[in-house]
Structures are given as C-alpha cells and as structure tokens.
Amino acid sequence: MYLIEHDLAQSRMHEDQAHAEAASRARRLYVARRAARRAERAVRRAARASAAVY
Numbered sequence: 001m002y003l004i005e006h007d008l009a010q011s012r013m014h015e016d017q018a019h020a021e022a023a024s025r026a027r028r029l030y031v032a033r034r035a036a037r038r039a040e041r042a043v044r045r046a047a048r049a050s051a052a053v054y
Helices: 002-053
Strands: none
C-alpha cells in the first residue's frame, strides 16, 4: 500500500512540476513579446523624432 501511495504522490509531483514549467515558459514568452512590442514602438518613436528634426 505504501508503494502505491508513494508512486501516486511522485506522479502528482511530476505533473505539478510540468505545469509549473509550462506556466513559466508561457510567462517568459509573454514578457519577451511585450518587450519586443515596446522596442518596436521606441524605434518608431525615434524615427519620427529624427524625421521631425530634418
């Protein structure tokens, strides 16, 4: 009986870890995309400012 409970607990732990890793990857992707959008807007802003000077 102990081995079954141990296997179930270990299986659950591995599932939880997989979910946490997936959530972490999703969060990093979201943050990276947001940073890319910010950088793109900054590039456009700089181009407009540069064009306004000339």
